[in-house]
Amino acid sequence: DQQVKQNSPSLSVQEGRISILNCDYTNSMFDYFLWYKKYPAEGPTFLISISSIKDKNEDGRFTVFLNKSAKHLSLHIVPSQPGDSAVYFCAASDNYGQNFVFGPGTRLSVLP
């Protein structure tokens, strides 16, 4: 059973608009979350993280929101750029040292 879910396999957004990628988790012990970006034939690169003591973390065009009660987080990209087109993975872990668990990813296409 998937502990980390990304229910949208793909998303298309116009350049300059906001991209919102969603992630849901089932394990209530998860308290640390990361977003990774992956281009084809490359390894994932770290984007942004959030700890459960926060509900928002911002880094430039990227903002992650965490709703612990709903076990839901989202990544907002504003403004979206064509170079943002990639697969985005959500990952989760807990403070007890459990290895990171990844979702299946969402393919984002930013159209010029």
Next chain:
Amino acid sequence: EADIYQTPRYLVIGTGKKITLECSQTMGHDKMYWYQQDPGMELHLIHYSYGVNSTEKGDLSSESTVSRIRTEHFPLTLESARPSHTSQYLCASSVEAGGSGELFFGEGSRLTVL
């Protein structure tokens, strides 16, 4: 920028061959991982190591084996490759296993078994 390297990047081999995928990192990280990823699917942890001479199997069953004789080196071996082993293999390292740590990934090795 992360200093973690994987070779080969691409490999096409025949069934029954033995292969080793290399992974090296220069960050001095104790923890290293191998993930397997098929297109459109999540990354599945197949092996991990928390230090020299320590290796564990991950969540996804795998016929591969690993070794950790040196901190910086974590090779993955398939004794007899089969078409079902066709996949992308991603090596990663971190300071922490979870918590507030971050995984640094190599560029991946894409294996095709004919």
